[in-house]
Amino acid sequence: MKYNLTEIVELIKDRRTIYPETFGPRKVHKEQLELMLEAANWAPTHGHTEPWRFKVFSDGALISLMSELAEIYKEITPTEKFVQSKYDRLFKRAEQASFVVALCMKRHDHTKITELDEIMAVAASVQNMALVATAYGVGTFWSTGSIQAERLKTYLHLEEKDRCLGFLYVGYPEGEWPNGKRNIWLNKVEWNQ
Numbered sequence: 001m002k003y004n005l006t007e008i009v010e011l012i013k014d015r016r017t018i019y020p021e022t023f024g025p026r027k028v029h030k031e032q033l034e035l036m037l038e039a040a041n042w043a044p045t046h047g048h049t050e051p052w053r054f055k056v057f058s059d060g061a062l063i064s065l066m067s068e069l070a071e072i073y074k075e076i077t078p079t080e081k082f083v084q085s086k087y088d089r090l091f092k093r094a095e096q097a098s099f100v101v102a103l104c105m106k107r108h109d110h111t112k113i114t115e116l117d118e119i120m121a122v123a124a125s126v127q128n129m130a131l132v133a134t135a136y137g138v139g140t141f142w143s144t145g146s147i148q149a150e151r152l153k154t155y156l157h158l159e160e161k162d163r164c165l166g167f168l169y170v171g172y173p174e175g176e177w178p179n180g181k182r183n184i185w186l187n188k189v190e191w192n193q
């Protein structure tokens with residue numbers, strides 16, 4: 001056996017979505033985020049396009065990002081569906097998260113690779129980040145709110161065919177590491193012989 005399978009499978013099962021509201025005051029180090037980003041770069045990539053692009057926000061830039069996300073939420077939400085606490089929550093997240101990473105996809109002009117493949121490659125890279133974070137005891141939350149908004153693309157300086165696939169909030173949870181829940185894997189598998 002090349003690696004410790006028991007530990008690896010435990011790590012995979014232990015990766016949790018951990019909301020910024022449960023992050024404590026302990027800050028994640030830049031070096032930890034760097035290892036997460038390095039691991040992200042080793043995701044599989046059809047045609048070696050390596051379409052993942054990450055924009056890291058912290059400190060003042062994070063405050064600006066969260067206020068932009070709050071304004072976008074207000075702008076795209078019909079008045080009757082607007083929830084003030086959701087709007088306020090976005091501002092608070094700037095204080096709760098150590099970093100927020102915009103998860104972007106670079107769409108190359110001359111490529112036969114489908115957009116779906118590029119999106120899947122970015123998703124795989126995000127999972128790599130989350131697994132490294134889990135090994136540190138660091139929590140991550142992948143949020144996809146407001147990512148369709150044109151205004152967000154402008155804010156992130158994305159080109160026409162690029163996409164933002166969400167935001168990864170990174171921070172140390174204060175309390176207990178949450179338990180996960182899944183339906184049995186056997187019921188999702190069809191064996192063909």
Ligand SMILES: Cc1cc2nc3c(=O)[nH]c(=O)nc-3n(C[C@H](O)[C@H](O)[C@H](O)COP(=O)(O)O)c2cc1C
Nearest residue numbers: 015016017018123141142143144145166179180181
């Ligand atoms: C692509 C993607 C987008 C997600 N977006 C959101 C989101 O916008 N809001 C949210 O509360 N959770 C979001 N999640 C997290 C899921 O709610 C979470 O993965 C699920 O509840 C299972 O929990 P676990 O990650 O702890 O196993 C997203 C997850 C994925 C993979």
